[in-house]
Amino acid sequence: MVGGELLSSQRWYWAVLTCWIVFLNTASTGEILVKGYRRLVGTVLGVVAGIVLAGLVGQHTWTAFALVLVFVFAMFYTAPLSYTLMSFFVTAALGLLYTLLHTYSLSVLLLRVEETALGAACGVVAAAFVLPVRTDRRTNDLLVTVLERLADVTEQAVDQLSGGPPADLLDQARDLDQALADLRAATQPLTHPITPLRARRDTARYVVALLETCAYHARSLAATAELLPTHPSIAADPRLRRAGRRIAHNIGAISAHVADEHADVGIETGSSIAALLEPDLPGTPRYGRITDRVLRHLQRLDESVAGLARPLGVPAAARRR
Template sequence: MGSTLAIAGGELLSSQRWYWAVLTCWIVFLNTASTGEILVKGYRRLLGTVFGVVAGILLAALVGRHTWTAFFLVLVLIFAMFYTAPLSYTLMSFFVTAMLGLLYTLLHTYSWEVLVLRVQETALGAACGVVAAALVLPVKTDRRTNELLVTVLKRLAEVTEAAVGQLSGGPAGDLLDKARELDQALGDLRSATQPLTHPVTLLRNRRTNARYVVALLETCAYHARALAATAELLPTHPSIAADPGCAGRRGARSATS
């Protein structure tokens, strides 16, 4: 549905570069699992594209006919694009669009109308993605975050119980894999709460609560990993010995709570 809308609208804007809208529509769906995540990703891509267009116009005006300078800057922007991809989607979109402005300068096809068209196609593609996500099998952010919260708590319990069991003299288990699963679940929850913790959100109370819960779980995960690391040292470290009372104290605390 999103691609169909993007193709139709992109053709109306430009019969040559309609694929920019389709590409944006597909990209906003990648690694997202709720309507809120798609909305945030589309907003970030559009914001990075707008600032990238401004930077591309300025760089093209400054470089002018200096071909080798433009070529060097293109390489720098490509490096910056890949470097910032895991850090900030907005920065990645910015460097991609700025690089296109210089690339068109090298190919002698530069015009500010083309860069403005990119903003229009990007906005259209992001809007088509959000509309499709809201109308076709919508997944609310609350539902997604609740599911991931349960998963994080299960992974946290698994790591803690396995580590305490090993420290109590039980059989050795693969704590490293359990800790990695906990980190993965926590990372998924952190990504899913981005629509709630975004600076422009209007629901400030929910933003505060989401940040508090994620921070609390990160603290718990830190101590769980530390406990697992201590349990991993048990067979080889001379100053660490198994204590059968750990399991009993854990049971007493569970019964009390």
């Protein structure tokens, strides 16, 4: 507030507002840095647009008024989509509004850029030194949550497909989707194009992509399990429980390693998931069409979970059949 007062005794609140807004719905230093950067970029572009539009339609009152309404609509429409676009439309609308009120001046728009930059800088400094929450710690916590939700959905779905009691898989799948969305948002500072840590950016994108693949196959298993009580062509196969054990173990091992990198854990590798269901005794019937479809999802899920172990540094344990 003091810095805003030094820049302008009348519009100091722009700096305070920016500092407050960059803290909203953020949980790490990286998120605040990216949000402040986006607000500043949107404001600068909005100032440029405001200057251009003021020169083009400043003398046409109704045209300028119509553009203000369009920008206000665009501001609310783009708010959940892009913070940069929202800031752009807010600033451009202000430029036109000042024109309509006959208070337009280039110095006011430039002052908005200065106040916004000051507010964003104060927010980043406060996040880094006053209330520091490291981005990697935040993403690790969310990654553990995603893995726990993934394990819950997978274990319950496989158990139900193996003949176990029905479970509320729909709510568990929603929890998995929400946890994955939170992780995706938290990794934005790591995957942003301006980040200098390119190797870390590629790793974050790779991990999130693999988790989305895992979530897809887990949801597919849950959807099939939900049909089990009512669909006459789907029958439970107790052998599926054996195939799901390795996946559950590997998810737990990765989760433990992310929570504590010194944990003595490792993932199990070995034969394919389908090989784990081969009959132990000659003459035992092979699994049916529905089980074969479930196995494809389990196989892809097993491969994706094993793929997660490599970038996260989880070692492989002894091979088991």
